Amino acid sequence: MFRKNPKYYFFVFLIIIFLMYPLAYIGNQIITINQYKEDIIKLKSEFDDIIIVNDKIKKEIDGAKSNEFIEKMAREKLKMVKKDEIVYVMVQ
Numbered sequence: 001m002f003r004k005n006p007k008y009y010f011f012v013f014l015i016i017i018f019l020m021y022p023l024a025y026i027g028n029q030i031i032t033i034n035q036y037k038e039d040i041i042k043l044k045s046e047f048d049d050i051i052i053v054n055d056k057i058k059k060e061i062d063g064a065k066s067n068e069f070i071e072k073m074a075r076e077k078l079k080m081v082k083k084d085e086i087v088y089v090m091v092q
Contacts, residue, residue, distance in 0.1 A: 063069055074080040082089050
């Protein structure tokens with residue numbers, strides 16, 4: 001008798017609707033959190049790569065401060081020679 005009443009069906013429908021909204025909201029939040037976790041993993045990987053490149057550049061800078069590097073660049077780029085050194089030029 002009670003179940004044949006249209007108000008009963010309307011009440012059940014409202015309860016179902018009110019229960020579905022929080023479930024959908026929670027599901028959406030779970031998806032968003034998973035996407036953020038994936039983004040964090042990618043950013044950590046990029047960060048590690050940048051740290052490696054940064055270390056490599058620091059080593060190059062430290063090497064460039066050495067006397068051997070400066071002498072090598074002076075000889076190659078500026079065509080400089082040491083005192084009392086003879087340079088032979090090949091003409092073709």
